[in-house]
Amino acid sequence: MKSGATVILGLVLGGLVACCQANAFSWGWCPTVEVMNDFNITAYFGRWFEILRFENTEFEEGYKCIHADYSARDDGLVNVVNFATHENNGVSRSLEGFAFAPNPKAPAKLEMNLGSSYFIGDFWVLDTDYENFAMVHSCDNYFFFNYQLNWLLSRTQTLETGDVQDALREFEDAGIYVTSFIESDQTGCSEF
Template sequence: MNILFMLSIISVALVSNTNARVWFGTRCPNTPVIPDFDLSRYAGKWYEIESIFSQEYKCGFAEYAVQENNRISVRNTGTYRNSGEIRIISGEGYVPNPNEPNKLIVSLSVNGLFNFNSEGNYHILKSDYDNYALVYSCKIYLGFIKFDATWLLSRTQSLSEENTAELKKLLSDNGIDTRGFYKPDQSCNN
């Protein structure tokens, strides 16, 4: 049964348009804690500037709103590059450990060919709250299959080369591979 489950995960990853990386026999890196991270300052709209996740969308952005008990609502919006159809995926996030306020667990409801709820970690590695944010997610399945994804976000539809280079250096400094970034079109009026 475990082998069948593993083959299913690998098959979905290979045939989907997801560019999240799949590794075998590796671990997720320890990500830094930002002890004074302020979730309410982080809330609001963030544009996807570059990512290692999906190449099927353009004009992607996320909106976060603070709820009670260190929870946030999540609304991800993107436009399919091929059809122009707008896709919205909603969910909720929470801070499981108040001593690590920048490390959230996010659960999203994904509808499409397969309908499922996806839960994963959402670690904000760095943010100045007003201009940029760097987010990393990593999860191990079956003890040896690692899926990871990274997002460089901005409050506007662009980010300076200096900020981009600084954020990618932070990834490298934390043992996170920076190869394979995709830069989606952000020319939509959203």
């Protein structure tokens, strides 16, 4: 009986180690991050292109030219439409959903739902100047580890190297592992 329990415990711990080695998973709780206090969702509306994202963002793997449009809806929610083009066959896809700030006193702590999913995830704006860049964070705790995703977005398909480095320093200061970021492919994209 003891050896069976030891094997099961070993398999569970091995599985946790394997999943935590994936860059979106980390040991411990989500980092405590500061979001913008004076976030203005209306100023955020419009198109944002993905410049950097966390590696192992499964729902984005195999896609390039990723961007999203944000706009007002009649019901007070934020309309969100994500676009992407498959790297191999060039087929484009879009996914529509909505976002909202559950606490009006924390307008940068948005919750987002995309497609027909019932899952609502964090979409926290850490920083933005509304005209050039936006830093977005999402994190959920699971037992002894967390699953987090982070994005650096831009109003254009490229962002100056200095601006990217500044954003990475800001992510790092927030306790986010910047080695987990990969560059998004915005080359060879059709006109939007």
